[in-house]
Amino acid sequence: MKLLLHVSPGIVRQPLVSSVILETNALVNIERANVDAVCGEIVIDVSSDKCDVVKKAFEDRGVEVVLLEMPVIKDEDECINCGACISICPTGTFKFEGSKVVEDPGKCIQCGACIKACPQRALKLGLG
Amino acid sequence: MQEKSLSEINERIRDGSVRVVSAEEMPDLVDELGTDGAVREVDVVTTGTFGAMCSSGVFLNMGHSDPPIKIAKAWFNEVEAYGGIAAVDLFLGATQPSLDRGDEYGGSHVIEDLVTGKEIDVKAQGAVTDCYPRLDLETSLRLEDFNQAVMINPRNAFQTYNAAINTTSRTLHTYLGHLLPRCGNVNFSGSGALNPISNDPDFEYLGVGTRIFLCGAQGYIIGSGTQHLPQGGFANLMVKGNLKDMNNDYLRAATFQDYGPSLYVGLGVPIPVLNENVAMKTAVRDRDIVTEILDYGVPRRSRPVIKTVTYEELYSGLVDIDGKEVSTSPMSSRHVARRVADALKNQILNGDFILSAPVQPLNHVGKNEPMKQTKEFPLVGDVMRKGVVTVVGDLCIHEAAKIIVGGTFDHLPVVSENNKLMGIITAWDISKAVADGNISKVSDIMTRRVFIVSPDEPLELAARKLDHHKISALPVIDKDDRVVGMITSDDLSRFFSRRRSA
Numbered sequence: 001m002k003l004l005l006h007v008s009p010g011i012v013r014q015p016l017v018s019s020v021i022l023e024t025n026a027l028v029n030i031e032r033a034n035v036d037a038v039c040g041e042i043v044i045d046v047s048s049d050k051c052d053v054v055k056k057a058f059e060d061r062g063v064e065v066v067l068l069e070m071p072v073i074k075d076e077d078e079c080i081n082c083g084a085c086i087s088i089c090p091t092g093t094f095k096f097e098g099s100k101v102v103e104d105p106g107k108c109i110q111c112g113a114c115i116k117a118c119p120q121r122a123l124k125l126g127l128g
Numbered sequence: 129m130q131e132k133s134l135s136e137i138n139e140r141i142r143d144g145s146v147r148v149v150s151a152e153e154m155p156d157l158v159d160e161l162g163t164d165g166a167v168r169e170v171d172v173v174t175t176g177t178f179g180a181m182c183s184s185g186v187f188l189n190m191g192h193s194d195p196p197i198k199i200a201k202a203w204f205n206e207v208e209a210y211g212g213i214a215a216v217d218l219f220l221g222a223t224q225p226s227l228d229r230g231d232e233y234g235g236s237h238v239i240e241d242l243v244t245g246k247e248i249d250v251k252a253q254g255a256v257t258d259c260y261p262r263l264d265l266e267t268s269l270r271l272e273d274f275n276q277a278v279m280i281n282p283r284n285a286f287q288t289y290n291a292a293i294n295t296t297s298r299t300l301h302t303y304l305g306h307l308l309p310r311c312g313n314v315n316f317s318g319s320g321a322l323n324p325i326s327n328d329p330d331f332e333y334l335g336v337g338t339r340i341f342l343c344g345a346q347g348y349i350i351g352s353g354t355q356h357l358p359q360g361g362f363a364n365l366m367v368k369g370n371l372k373d374m375n376n377d378y379l380r381a382a383t384f385q386d387y388g389p390s391l392y393v394g395l396g397v398p399i400p401v402l403n404e405n406v407a408m409k410t411a412v413r414d415r416d417i418v419t420e421i422l423d424y425g426v427p428r429r430s431r432p433v434i435k436t437v438t439y440e441e442l443y444s445g446l447v448d449i450d451g452k453e454v455s456t457s458p459m460s461s462r463h464v465a466r467r468v469a470d471a472l473k474n475q476i477l478n479g480d481f482i483l484s485a486p487v488q489p490l491n492h493v494g495k496n497e498p499m500k501q502t503k504e505f506p507l508v509g510d511v512m513r514k515g516v517v518t519v520v521g522d523l524c525i526h527e528a529a530k531i532i533v534g535g536t537f538d539h540l541p542v543v544s545e546n547n548k549l550m551g552i553i554t555a556w557d558i559s560k561a562v563a564d565g566n567i568s569k570v571s572d573i574m575t576r577r578v579f580i581v582s583p584d585e586p587l588e589l590a591a592r593k594l595d596h597h598k599i600s601a602l603p604v605i606d607k608d609d610r611v612v613g614m615i616t617s618d619d620l621s622r623f624f625s626r627r628r629s630a
Contacts, residue, residue: 081462083459083461084305084306084457084459086456087457088305088308088457092455099462101463116306117306
């Protein structure tokens, strides 16, 4: 399952991910990280049985955690099922089922590459 | 040889006994029945395509105002339409961006808004004459308020279209979508075996006056399209249809990021199975239709062919490029293409669509020659500065600083013993090294990833490179990686300012 971590300025210099790994013993895969001098946004992947404990461990350290259940939202009226989103996605979120495009929300890391690649502007990022 | 006439087929459409299949159903039928059996059993094969067709637009007649105006310039929701045709006829092109929203709203969006019943703001400036005294006007119109709204598309439904890949190290934004760096994806367009022309490549039926399905309306082929090139597999159609009869399911506005607006057009042609040759041609499959993957990283008219592929390979989702599996994306929608072919099939089955006899076939030979460019076409080699001073990596920074101070270049290409480019240092690199107290060798501080140009590249491409990478100079390199010159942003400004004032 994918968790979106919002790391605020006060704690961005702390070794948050490694301390959570040591505490929870969970296998954490960093899918995307955007960390600068003042704050950070990190998407991690963690197995479903460890998801709750990892989420709590980050929250205990002051990180705002969002479970990415609906990371990308498709407007079915706008979508023409062309497939422009398929090859642009780094994690293979979209695929054809017959001639229709379907998405696997569990793969999305909210990088946003598909949003501007969609010629119909049918995609947007969800909040969680 | 089995044959039948168009009037026999139309008689069956009228009496409800016509047998229609889509172009995707036909190959299996021909395999099973043979071409003679297929001519006996099938009357019409329906085709369809739904892709971004930039070469599209609408003629709009607004009716005369009081006092009358001869429109010189006009805007629909801030999208300019061409007014140089009589007084109140305008042509609105699909790819025209708007003044206020740029690429996100353009001519195609106005066309879609009209089809979906929305009201459009119209502004016009007049060329004042004795017969047309009005200076300007503003009004709001819906599709029903226009006397005529006729879609006329100069170049639609290409038989095949090349696929695109990108060998450069940055993402490209094109009319074939986003192309990821280092051959990260392959984008393509076309409905393959459903394409109208691929089902009648000899133009036995396609011609001037062939009645077609155009965005839900019954339209016509009015001729071979512009750049029609059947001898190269790039035949295409010029078409017209009544916008007032069109349906948003088969007409969609789109925006390609950093390219601009375009219009997705749903176009289908019924192919009457008149004889065994037609039956054989309509049995075409995706695997029989070939196209080329071109490198869009080369921004020139003739782009290198990376691979020849079939539409079956492209639609499989992965193609092999030099041993690497690369993901593919269609930019056209096969889902809607199938709905076009099915909608056309149902119209024929219901007796609502009668096939027309074309007046003359499409041209069997077309023309798509390169542009004759009569104005000068400056190349990097014409403008670059020669006699560039180069240095070797072992030189100390102090010496490099002296060379810059004593010369005319702010950039020093760093070369190997056999004069091949290894890196570049700038006056700024040296200042920084001095400020850091890092007085060492040139090779310690040089930039190793150097952007370069070749002498035969157009000057405009060098300008784009400088702008894109936010740098001020490019070494000019021959085919052996040797530095033959340098081109800087100063050289470009000087060249273009002289040319403008000349």
